[in-house]
Amino acid sequence: xxxxxxxxxxxxxxxxxxxxxxxxxxxxxxxxxxxxxxxxxxxxxxxxxxxxxxxxxxxxxxxxxxxxxxxxxxxxxxxxxxxxxxxxxxxxxxxxxxxxxxxxxxxxxxxxxxxxxxxxxxxxxxxxxxxxxxxxxxxxxxxxxxxxxxxxxxxxxxxxxxxxxxxxxxxxxxxxxxxxxxxxxxxxxxxxxxxxxxxxxxxxxxxxxxxxxxxxxxxxxxxxxxxxxxxxxxxxxxxxxxxxxxxxxxxxxxxxxxxxxxxxxxxxxxxxxxxxxxxxxxxxxxxxxxxxxxxxxxxxxxxxxxxxxxxxxxxxxxxxxxxxxxxxxxxxxxxxxxxxxxxxxxxxxxxxxxxxxxxxxxxxxxxxxxxxxxxxxxxxxxxxxxxxxxxxxxxxxxxxxxxxxxxxxxxxxxxxxxxxxxxxxxxxxxxxxxxxxxxxxxxxxxxxxxxxxxxxxxxxxxxxxxxxxxxxxxxxxxxxxxxxxxxxxxxxxxxxxxxxxxxxxxxxxxxxxxxxxxxxxxxxxxxxxxxxxxxxxxxxxxxxxxxxxxxxxxxxxxxxxxxxxxxxxxxxxxxxxxxxxxxxxxxxxxxxxxxxxxxxxxxxxxxxxxxxxxxxxxxxxxxxxxxxxxxxxxxxxxxxxxxxxxxxxxxxxxxxxxxxxxxxxxxxxxxxxxxxxxxxxxxxxxxxxxxxxxxxxxxxxxxxxxx
Ligand code: GCW
Numbered sequence: 001x002x003x004x005x006x007x008x009x010x011x012x013x014x015x016x017x018x019x020x021x022x023x024x025x026x027x028x029x030x031x032x033x034x035x036x037x038x039x040x041x042x043x044x045x046x047x048x049x050x051x052x053x054x055x056x057x058x059x060x061x062x063x064x065x066x067x068x069x070x071x072x073x074x075x076x077x078x079x080x081x082x083x084x085x086x087x088x089x090x091x092x093x094x095x096x097x098x099x100x101x102x103x104x105x106x107x108x109x110x111x112x113x114x115x116x117x118x119x120x121x122x123x124x125x126x127x128x129x130x131x132x133x134x135x136x137x138x139x140x141x142x143x144x145x146x147x148x149x150x151x152x153x154x155x156x157x158x159x160x161x162x163x164x165x166x167x168x169x170x171x172x173x174x175x176x177x178x179x180x181x182x183x184x185x186x187x188x189x190x191x192x193x194x195x196x197x198x199x200x201x202x203x204x205x206x207x208x209x210x211x212x213x214x215x216x217x218x219x220x221x222x223x224x225x226x227x228x229x230x231x232x233x234x235x236x237x238x239x240x241x242x243x244x245x246x247x248x249x250x251x252x253x254x255x256x257x258x259x260x261x262x263x264x265x266x267x268x269x270x271x272x273x274x275x276x277x278x279x280x281x282x283x284x285x286x287x288x289x290x291x292x293x294x295x296x297x298x299x300x301x302x303x304x305x306x307x308x309x310x311x312x313x314x315x316x317x318x319x320x321x322x323x324x325x326x327x328x329x330x331x332x333x334x335x336x337x338x339x340x341x342x343x344x345x346x347x348x349x350x351x352x353x354x355x356x357x358x359x360x361x362x363x364x365x366x367x368x369x370x371x372x373x374x375x376x377x378x379x380x381x382x383x384x385x386x387x388x389x390x391x392x393x394x395x396x397x398x399x400x401x402x403x404x405x406x407x408x409x410x411x412x413x414x415x416x417x418x419x420x421x422x423x424x425x426x427x428x429x430x431x432x433x434x435x436x437x438x439x440x441x442x443x444x445x446x447x448x449x450x451x452x453x454x455x456x457x458x459x460x461x462x463x464x465x466x467x468x469x470x471x472x473x474x475x476x477x478x479x480x481x482x483x484x485x486x487x488x489x490x491x492x493x494x495x496x497x498x499x500x501x502x503x504x505x506x507x508x509x510x511x512x513x514x515x516x517x518x519x520x521x522x523x524x525x526x527x528x529x530x531x532x533x534x535x536x537x538x539x540x541x542x543x544x545x546x547x548x549x550x551x552x553x554x555x556x557x558x559x560x561x562x563x564x565x566x567x568x569x570x571x572x573x574x575x576x577x578x579x580x581x582x583x584x585x586x587x588x589x590x591x592x593x594x595x596x597x598x599x600x601x602x603x604x605x606x607x608x609x610x611x612x613x614x615x616x617x618x619x620x621x622x623x624x625x626x627x628x629x630x631x632x633x634x635x636x637x638x639x640x641x642x643x644x645x646x647x648x649x650x651x652x653x654x655x656x657x658x659x660x661x662x663x664x665x666x667x668x669x670x671x672x673x674x675x676x677x678x679x680x681x682x683x684x685x686x687x688x689x690x691x692x693x694x695x696x697x698x699x700x701x702x703x704x705x706x707x
Contacts, residue, residue, distance in 0.1 A: 019645045021461030024200050024469050025496035028059035031139050035146060036060065037118065039074050043082030043090065048125035051238040052081050052132035055199075059136050075113065079135075081120040081128050091119070099123055103207060103240075104153035105131030109146070118148065126207060126240035133203040141495045152481070156439040158325065158366060158395050158449030159479040160208035160244065161201060162290060163456065167217050173401055173538075175408040176464040177457030181211045185219075187228035191235040197456060198239035204476020209236065210244040210451070214292035214329065218254040220245050221275050226282050233283045242287030244327075249291065249311055250299040251275075262304040263314040276318035288325035289315060290368070290451070295332045308332065308353065309360040316362040326362075327395060327451060330354050330369045330385055336550040345564070345572035346552025347373035350385045355577075359391035366393045366447050369438075371421045373574070374553060376404050378516075378524040379417075381586070381596055384577035386437050387426035393447035396422070396438045400463075400471045401455040404530045405519060407539050408465040410659045411633060412519045413512035415474035415486040422482045427581035435482035450479035465655055466648050469497065470512055486513060498648075504640050511636050514629065521626025522666045525619050526609075527599030528555040528562065531670055540662070541669035555598065559677055561605055562615065563598035575600060594618075605678045619674050620682040623667040630656075630663035 019027070038061070042053035056079055073080070073090050080087065084099055091110060099121070100106060105128065106121040120135060122128035134152070138145050164172040169183040180193040188194075201209065211232060212220050219225055233243040248254070252261045252271040261268055279286050293311055294300025301311035308328060316326040333349035354367060361367070367389060372380025376399045386394065398418055405412040422435040432442045440448035452475045456462040463469055473493045477484055487509070494508040523541075524530040533542030534553050546553045556564055565571030567587050575586045586592050586600045594609045605616035613621065634656045641649055675687045682688075 019648055021466050021469070021648060021651075022196070024462065025137075025473055025493055026200065026203055027496070028136065028140065030499045031060060031136075032142060033060050033139070036139070037077035037079055037116070039076060039078035041074055041078045041080045043080060044086040044125075046083065046125040046128075047238050048240050049081055049083065049128045051202075051240075052120070052129040053079075055129075056081070056132055056136065060139075073112075073115075073117075075115060077116045079118045079120065081132060083125055083128060084121055084123050087119060087121045091117075094119075094121075098151055100127070100151050100153040102154050102157060103127045103130060103205070104151065105134065107131055107135055107148040107150045109148045118145070126202075129202055129240055130205045133205075137203075137492065137496060141492065142500050154205060154480050155435070155482055156395075156449030156479070157447060158208065158327075158451065159206050159476070160210060160287070160327075160395075160449070160451040161206055161400075161454045161475075162210040162214065162246070162397075162451050163454060164213040164215075164401075165211060165455075166213050167219060171455050171457060172213050172215060173403045173453070174455040174457050175401065176455070176459040176462060180456060180458055181232060187225075187231055191231060193458065194232055194235040195239070197462075198236045198241045200462070200472070201241055201476070202239035204473055205480040206476050207240060208242040208244050208287040210246055210287075210290045210327075212246050214246045214290055215296075215298060216246040216248040216292070218248045218251040221247055221251055221279070222255045223278065226279055229279070230282045233286065237285065242285055243283060244287035244290060244325075246290040246292065247315070248299060249293045249301065260304070261299065263301050263306050263310040264304070269314050269317070272315050272318040276315075276322060276324065280322040280324070284322075286322070286324060288319050288327065288364075290327040290329065291315065292329045292331065295329070296335055300332075307357060307360075309357045309365075312365045313360075313362045316365045320362065320364050324364065325447065326365045327368045328361075328365055329397070330367050330383075331375075331397075333552065334550075335552070337552045339548050339550065339552075339554060342565070343572050344552070345566060345574050347564075347566065347574045348572060348577065349373075350383060351388055351577045354385055354392075355388040357392075358389045361392050363393070363446065366395050366449075368395045368397050368451055370397045371418070371434075374529065377553075378405055378520045378530045379527050379595060379599070380529075381527075381599060382421045382424040382426065382434050384426075384574075384582075386434050387428040387432065387579055387582070388577065390429065390443045393440065393445045394438050395449045395451050396434065398450065398452040398475060400452050400468075400475050402468065402471070403453075404532060404538055405516075406659070408463055408468045409655060410519055410630075410662065411465065411467050411511065411515045411656065412471075413467070413474070413486075413490065413515045414471050415478065415489050416513060417516050418474070418478055419482075419486050422478065425582075427579040439482070450475075452479075466497075466652050467508075467512065469493075498640075498644050501643050504643050507636055507640050511633055515633070518626050518629045518633070518663075521622040522630065522663045522670070523626075525598065525622055526563075526594060526615065527596035528557075529553055529599075531555070541666050541673075543670060543673045556602055557674070557677065559679065561603050561607070563602040564600070565602040566600050571602075605674075605680055616674060616678055616680045617683055620671050620684070620687055623671050624684075624686060627660070627663040627667040631660040634660050 040053050040056050103126040108119045120131040165179040167182045169179045250261045252258045252268045256271040294302045312328040330350040333346050337344045373383045426432045436442045470493045474489045477489050490509040490512040494505045531543045533545045535545045566574035568576040607615050671687045
C-alpha cells in the first residue's frame with residue numbers, strides 16, 4: 001500500500017490586503033493551525049485522494065514539502081486520508097457499521113501507538129476529498145477540530161451543475177464573461193480555469209458538470225470533438241467531477257448524416273450507441289447527457305409523432321452499458337399559446353406532458369424538473385410534476401445564474417427560496433417534501449438529485465457580483481444536505497469568504513437573508529411572476545411584455561384586476577394537478593397564501609389580502625418598501641468598511657448603489673403602470689399622475705451610482 005506523507009511548514013498566512021474573489025470560499029488564509037499536526041498521510045494510489053492531501057497541505061502549510069512514500073503510518077500526529085479499505089488495513093478496530101454510503105465521509109480522531117490521527121475516510125475517493133474540504137471548512141470557521149466523530153452521507157447521487165456555454169465561447173444567460181470551456185468553435189487550449197472550477201465544485205460536493213448549452217450544438221458529440229471533451233474531463237477528474245454534455249436530438253442527422261433522427265429508427269439507435277461507445281472509450285468516467293427537446297423551438301421526438309420516453313430511452317440505452325445517466329428536461333411547453341384562451345396555461349405543460357409517461361422510462365433516465373411550473377421566476381409554487389411521477393427518477397433544476405433575479409447586478413441570495421420549494425410537502429406518499437421526492441426517498445428510486453444552471457465565466461471572481469457566489473455555495477450545500485437552513489449556509493459562506501469577524505459575518509448574513517424578499521418586493525408582487533421584459537433580456541421592468549403573446553408568462557393585469565385563474569372551479573385547472581391536500585391550500589381565496597395569490601387566482605385590485613391590504617395597495621407599498629430596503633443594503637454594507645479588503649468592499653458597494661438606483665427605476669415603472677391601469681390612488685399619496693418619472697431612469701441610476 002502506498003502511503004504518501006507530506007510535511008507541513010505551518011505558518012499563519014497574513015490577512016491579504018486585497019482579494020480578487022478567484023478563490024471563492026476556499027481562501028484558506030484565516031486558519032488557526034496551532035494544535036494541528038504537521039503531517040499529512042495519503043493512503044492508497046487514488047489521484048482524487050492525492051488531490052485531497054495536496055489541498056490540505058496547501059491550506060495548512062505555507063510551503064509544503066513532499067517527503068515521499070512512507071512504508072507505514074507515521075509515528076507522530078498526522079492527518080490520515082484514504083478510502084475505507086486502505087484505512088481499515090491501518091486501523092483494523094474501526095467500526096465498519098459507521099461507514100457512510102455513496103460519496104459520504106467519516107471524520108474521526110483516534111489515538112494509536114502514542115500518536116493522534118485525524119482520519120478522513122470515504123467509501124469512495126470522492127468521499128475522502130469531500131471530508132477533507134469539510135475539515136478545512138471547519139478549521140476556517142474556527143470550529144474545534146481537536147476531537148472529531150462525524151459521518152455525513154449525501155442526500156442523492158446526482159449533484160450536478162449545468163453551464164449554458166456555446167461552442168463559440170458565448171454563454172446563454174451568462175453574466176460573468178465568456179466561457180471557461182470553449183472559444184471560437186473549439187475547446188480552449190488553456191483549461192486552467194476548468195481545473196480551478198473543479199476545485200470549487202468539489203469543495204461543495206458537486207460531482208458532475210454538463211458543460212454546454214442545453215440549446216445544444218449537435219457538434220458537441222461529433223467524432224472530432226470527443227478528444228477535445230476528453231481534455232476537459234482530464235481537468236475535472238482530479239476533483240472527482242464527471243463530465244456531462246447536453247445533446248441535441250437531431251444529432252444523428254446533423255452529425256451522423258442519417259436521413260432521420262426518429263428515436264424508434266434502428267439506425268438512429270445504432271448511431272447513439274456508437275457515439276456513446278466512442279465517448280466512453282475516450283472518457284471512461286463520463287457522466288451522461290442532458291436533453292432539451294421539443295422546447296422553445298428545439299428539435300424533438302414530436303417531429304416523428306414520438307414521445308419523450310421514446311426519445312429519452314433510445315439515448316439512455318446507449319449510455320446504460322457504461323453506467324451513464326440521461327437527464328431529460330421537463331421544460332417542454334408550447335410557446336405559441338393563444339393568449340385569448342382563458343383556459344390555456346403554460347404552467348400545466350410539464351405535468352400534462354410527462355405525467356402520462358410515468359414508468360415508461362429506462363431506469364437510467366432522470367426527469368429534470370424546474371422548481372416551478374413556469375421558468376425560474378422570483379416566486380413560483382413547486383412544480384406539481386414532482387408529485388406525479390412515482391415510477392420515474394427525478395432531479396430538481398435550480399438556477400444559480402440570476403436570469404430573472406437581477407442578473408448578478410442585484411444581490412439576491414436564492415437559498416431561502418430554494419428551501420421553501422425543497423421543504424414543500426406535496427402530500428403524495430407519506431414522507432413527500434420535494435427534497436424527499438427528488439432524492440429518491442419517497443418512492444425509493446435508485447437515482448435522483450439536483451442540477452443547477454450556474455454559467456460561471458472568465459471573470460476572475462466567476463460570477464461577477466462577489467456576493468453571487470453565495471448562491472453557488474448554497475446550491476452545493478443544499479444538494480448535499482437539503483435539511484440545512486439558509487441561515488447556516490449564509491453564515492458559513494460569509495465566514496469562509498470574508499473571515500470570522502463577528503460583525504462582518506452578522507452583517508453579510510443579514511443582507512443575504514433579506515435580499516430575495518427585497519428583490520421580490522420591487523419586481524414581482526404576490527406570485528404574479530417577475531414583471532420584467534420577458535421578450536428581451538429578462539432584465540429591468542417590462543410589465544406589458546408578458547401579455548398578448550404566446551409565451552404564456554401572463555399575469556392578466558387589466559383595468560379591473562390581475563392574476564391567472566388557475567383554479568379547478570373556474571380557471572385553467574392547474575391546481576388540480578396537485579394532490580387533494582395541496583389543492584386545498586390553493587383552490588380557495590380564503591386558503592391561498594398571499595405570496596402566491598396572483599399565481600393561482602384572478603382578483604380585482606380592491607381584493608383584500610390576508611395581510612389586510614388591498615392588492616393595489618400591496619403593489620404600491622411593496623415597491624416603495626423594496627426600493628427603500630435596497631437602499632438600506634448600501635448602508636449595511638458600509639458598516640463593514642475597513643473590516644474586509646478594500647477591493648471586494650468597493651466592488652460590492654458599487655453594485656449595491658446601482659441596485660438601489662435600479663430598484664427605484666423598477667418601483668416607478670411598476671407603480672406608475674398599475675396606477676395608470678387601475679386608476680386607483682395610493683392611499684399614502686406617493687403615486688400621482690404625471691409625477692412618477694420625476695427623473696428619467698438613466699438619471700436615477702447615475703445619481704444612485706454617485707452617492
Ligand atoms: O428561461 C429560459 C431561458 C432560455 C433557456 C431556457 C431553458 C437555455 O430564457 O435562455 O434556454 O429557459 O431553460 O431551456
